[in-house]
Amino acid sequence: MTKERSIITFSSTHDALQAERIAREAGIRVRIIPVPRWISTDCNMGMELPIEQKDLLRAKLKAKCIECNFVNWKPEKQ
């Protein structure tokens, strides 16, 4: 069974890549992805990460004032 993951959407590529750097610096493994069509977003560059790390990253991004949305995603369902 595929594990549930978290997708983050941003308002710009700039924010997505800043978030990637923040995640990397915090040792959180993320992957830049094109946001799946079923999620509505202004920017089609998104990020995917294991759901267990979601809260940690959310706090880190909030501290840096990066606006974003987290959506849970179970790949097999899509």
Added chain:
Amino acid sequence: MEVYLDTAATSIKKPDCVYKAIDNFMRTIGASPGRSVHKQGIRASRIVTDVRDKIAGLLGINNSSHLIFTLNCTEALNLAIKGILKQGDHVVVTSLEHNSVMRPLSAMIEERDITVTRVRSDADSITDPDDLRNCLRPETVLIIMPHASNVTGTIQPIEECCRIARKHGILSLVDAAQTLGCVSIDLTRLPIDLLAFSGHKCLMGPQGVGGLYIRKGLCPVPLKYGGTGSASSEEIQPDILPDKYESGTPNTPGLAGLSAALDFIAAETIEKIRQSIFEIGKIFRDGLETIKDVVVYGPRDMRFNVGIFSFTVKRRDPAEIASELEDRFGIMIRVGLHCAPSAHKIIGTFPEGTVRASIGYFTTKEEVEYFLKSLAEICND
């Protein structure tokens, strides 16, 4: 021997890593940033984000989205001026302004009925902050000044002037075309609202890159619309920085080159670059003083000069001096008004202009000595 002394127009020698980075981008990445989310698109986007962060680091800005990339400093100045000024506004400028400031202002005089007051600088091209204060009016919304004059190289008291503006609730726009990359600019300390720069002069990047810092809370009207990957579903310009002001595919090869140049500058340090220009500049300036019939403009003290020297030779046409320097000695300098006519009115060289020689980080002592010897020969003929 060929000697290039026109860095104030653009730096001709770049750090080796700049050529390599541009070549590498074009051969191994090449994709468009901010749009497609495939491997190469992501790599291209990262290049743009990285260079933005590096400039932000150089200026001491913590949110790099407030740094907008443009084609050159002229475009950045146009964005600031046309984006901020409204009907009937009053602007204070110095007498040293480049035409990339004066021409958009002239257009705004026509289109938006703005008024402009010019603060007269002194004989060394230094603007007195008290004179600037005396030009402020209740309807003044913006002061504009170059960080350094591109005619005489004179560094302006931007800190005091911008502080005066801030105290009166007036915005400040600094034209750092001649300084960013060779003079330290710390925006954590300086109360500057907008700062325009060239990527291809002392920053040592390629041509086709420049930028504008826009302080948080300011929302100039964009110059251009469309062509951003963000907010694709909307037919209006996204209200998100930096996308709002960066329309269309950028000069990513140029930004890759600028990024490498910034690594070079960070490794060398601005202090070392400034010191080198100070030392070579001192030989240059002192040497000019000793040549018969040469009249030098601007401050002799290199602490107030970024490495730009304007001079004339008594009874000789500046263009003639330039031709002789090039034809007989292979020395490339610039002659004329250098896009800043009113700066010449102050030093008394309008409309003939001056001969302008400008040095950069890669200018050597040998080149300066060769130039001085060559000029002396021409003057003694």
